Amino acid sequence: MSRLVSHNYAAVVVGAGPAGVAVLGNLLELGLNKIAWIDPTFDGGRVNSKYREVPSNTKVSFFRSYATSVQPFRNIVQSTRTPNAFSVMNKLDQDDTCSLHYAADMCKDLTAGLLKMKQVSHYRGEVTSANFEDHNSTWTVRIRLADSPTSNTEVFAPRLILCTGSAPIATPAQPVVADNAIEQLDLDTVLKPSILHEALPKNEPVTVAVIGASHSAILAIMNLVDLARTSHPNLRLKWFTRHPLRYAEFMDGWILRDNTGLKGQAAEFAREQLEDSRLPVSEAGQFIEKVDTSKGKETAAYASHFPNCTHILYAVGYKRNPLPRLSRNGRVLLLNDDHKQLEWDSGFGGFLDEHKEVIPGLHGAGIAFPERVADPIRNVEHAVGFFKFMKFLKRVTPMWI
Numbered sequence: 001m002s003r004l005v006s007h008n009y010a011a012v013v014v015g016a017g018p019a020g021v022a023v024l025g026n027l028l029e030l031g032l033n034k035i036a037w038i039d040p041t042f043d044g045g046r047v048n049s050k051y052r053e054v055p056s057n058t059k060v061s062f063f064r065s066y067a068t069s070v071q072p073f074r075n076i077v078q079s080t081r082t083p084n085a086f087s088v089m090n091k092l093d094q095d096d097t098c099s100l101h102y103a104a105d106m107c108k109d110l111t112a113g114l115l116k117m118k119q120v121s122h123y124r125g126e127v128t129s130a131n132f133e134d135h136n137s138t139w140t141v142r143i144r145l146a147d148s149p150t151s152n153t154e155v156f157a158p159r160l161i162l163c164t165g166s167a168p169i170a171t172p173a174q175p176v177v178a179d180n181a182i183e184q185l186d187l188d189t190v191l192k193p194s195i196l197h198e199a200l201p202k203n204e205p206v207t208v209a210v211i212g213a214s215h216s217a218i219l220a221i222m223n224l225v226d227l228a229r230t231s232h233p234n235l236r237l238k239w240f241t242r243h244p245l246r247y248a249e250f251m252d253g254w255i256l257r258d259n260t261g262l263k264g265q266a267a268e269f270a271r272e273q274l275e276d277s278r279l280p281v282s283e284a285g286q287f288i289e290k291v292d293t294s295k296g297k298e299t300a301a302y303a304s305h306f307p308n309c310t311h312i313l314y315a316v317g318y319k320r321n322p323l324p325r326l327s328r329n330g331r332v333l334l335l336n337d338d339h340k341q342l343e344w345d346s347g348f349g350g351f352l353d354e355h356k357e358v359i360p361g362l363h364g365a366g367i368a369f370p371e372r373v374a375d376p377i378r379n380v381e382h383a384v385g386f387f388k389f390m391k392f393l394k395r396v397t398p399m400w401i
C-alpha cells in the first residue's frame, strides 16, 4: 500500500522484473523524486519466479554492469549488508556464465533497496487500466490491490512506463495437434528441474514431443535428457525441428545472432550432442529422435510420429503478457497487428498512434518492449537481457523527462 497520502506522481512504473528495476534506477538518477511502482509481488519478476535454475546465456560481468550502471544502484550495493547478492556475484568468474539464481537474487536485493527509498511509493497489485486525458496531460492509473482484490486505487502521473514482461507461448496460433490429444507440458516447468521430475511419470514409458529449436527448446531438451539418464529411464524425446541449430557467433567486434542464437551451456550442449554429426553417437542421442519438419514435410512428420507421443512441449517463443486496458480521452488504445492504435517504437522507447503521432507520456521497456537493433550486416533483432535493458534505458530515459 502507498506510504504517501497524495496519489500524484512524476511517473508510474508497472512491473518489477529486471526491466522495471532498471527503469526505477534510471528515473531516480535523472532526478525524478516521486515515483509510483506497481507489481503483484516485487520479487524479481520471471527471472526469480521461473528461471532460477536456468543457466545464463550472458556472462556474469553483464549482470554486474547492470547493477553498477546508475548511482542509485551503486548506493544500494554499498549499503546492503554483506554477504549479499552483489558480493556473491563479485566472487564468480566474471567471464563465465552462471546460474540465473545469482541474477535473480541481485534483482531482489536491488528491489529491496529501491523500496526503502523515500522517492518510491510501491503498490502491491495489478494495474488494470490507464487513461490519458489531454486536457491535463495526466495518466489515471487504476490498480487492483493484492491485499484486498475487491478494492481499487488510482494514481496519477504524466508518465506511465510499462515493464510488464512476457510469458512462453503456451499453444501456437496453429497448434500441431488437436487440443487435448496429447498432454501438454508447460515450458516453465521443464525449465525448472526441481519440479520437472515430478511432472512426468517415472516408471512408465513417456515420449515427449519437443517442438522448436530456440534457446529455450535446447534448455528444455537438456533438462529432459538429464531426467532420462537419471531418474526417468523410460523417458524418450521426439524433437521436431524445421531449421538447423543457430548459434551466436563472435565476429570482428560484434556478435552475429547476439539475441537469437544459442549461447552458453545451451550452445555447448547443442554443439556437442545435438548436431546431426553428433546425435547418433552422443549420450543425448540415446534418448532423442530428431524429426525434420522443414517446409513441406511437417504434416506427414507429425502424422506419423505423434501417435507415439504421450506429451507435447511447445518451445516456440514468448509473447507479451496482456497489457492493462489503455485509453486516451476514454478511447481504447489497442496493441495488435490489426489495429495499430498503439505501436511500439524503440527509437525513443514510446508508442505511436495510428496517425504515427506520439502518445504522450507512455513508455515501455524490458522483454515486452525491447529495443530493435540491427547488426553490421543488417539482421534485425530485439535486444533482450539485463544489461541490454539498462543500455537501452540509459539512452531513452533522458527523452522521457
Ligand SMILES: Cc1cc2nc3c(=O)[nH]c(=O)nc-3n(C[C@H](O)[C@H](O)[C@H](O)COP(=O)(O)OP(=O)(O)OC[C@H]3O[C@@H](n4cnc5c(N)ncnc54)[C@H](O)[C@@H]3O)c2cc1C
Residues within 6 Å of the ligand: 014, 015, 016, 017, 018, 019, 020, 038, 039, 040, 041, 042, 044, 045, 046, 047, 051, 054, 055, 056, 057, 058, 100, 125, 126, 127, 128, 163, 164, 165, 166, 216, 318, 321, 322, 323, 324, 365, 366, 367, 368, 384, 385, 386, 387
Ligand atoms: C529462458 C530465458 C533465459 C534468459 N536468460 C537470460 C540471461 O542469461 N541473461 C539475461 O540478461 N537475460 C536473460 N533472459 C531475458 C530477460 O532478462 C528475462 O526474460 C527477464 O525476466 C525479463 O524481464 P522483464 O522485467 O522485462 O519481465 P518480467 O521478469 O516478466 O517482469 C514483469 C513484471 O511485471 C509484472 N506485471 C505484469 N503485468 C502487470 C500489471 N498489469 N500490473 C502490475 N504488474 C504487472 C509481472 O508480475 C512481473 O513481475 C532470459 C529469458 C528467458 C526466457
